[in-house]
Ligand code: SF4
């Protein structure tokens with residue numbers, strides 16, 4: 190037992206004598222994808238296609254030889270169609286309340302009815318009076334409270350398509366589409382230099 194304990198301590202203080210459990214947090218940044226009033230540096234056209242199956246080799250051939258590769262992979266056409274299904278989850282809708290003139294243009298155009306301007310309230314009650322009631326309580330609401338009328342902007346992240354229509358329609362740039370980048374902690378000197 191004593192040996193096992195000693196070994197664990199020495200591994201925890203490996204190499205430079207630093208505690209491997211003390212690691213810098215990942216670096217995070219968001220970058221606007223705006224290239225013009227109606228143009229983004231990401232493809233925001235949503236495909237309704239279901240997942241494309243990866244083509245496989247015929248069973249008769251595959252079952253004859255265990256070393257035969259079964260999945261054939263996508264060809265260019267299928268790969269493109271599958272890539273078009275991307276929901277751009279790394280591109281976030283970022284709201285700046287000070288720029289908002291509460292014209293409701295984003296509310297009108299949102300295909301998912303996930304944006305609401307309303308009086309603030311307790312979360313459980315607020316969820317029931319959104320454009321589309323937010324019933325999935327495991328998903329947080331995005332609430333901004335710095336509007337000139339004292340109302341709040343509430344967005345149900347659970348159903349957002351990241352289509353960018355709210356940002357395209359907004360006359361003041363209060364909505365922006367921003368790509369989220371995360372850089373994980375690296376080993377060795379990069380880890381220590383970040384700290
Ligand atoms: S990105 Fe699209 S789905 Fe999401 S809030 Fe804006 S308009 Fe609605």
Ligand code: SF4
Nearest residue numbers: 289290292293295359
């Ligand atoms: S379109 Fe822009 S200015 Fe109008 S309500 Fe939406 S965020 Fe505010």
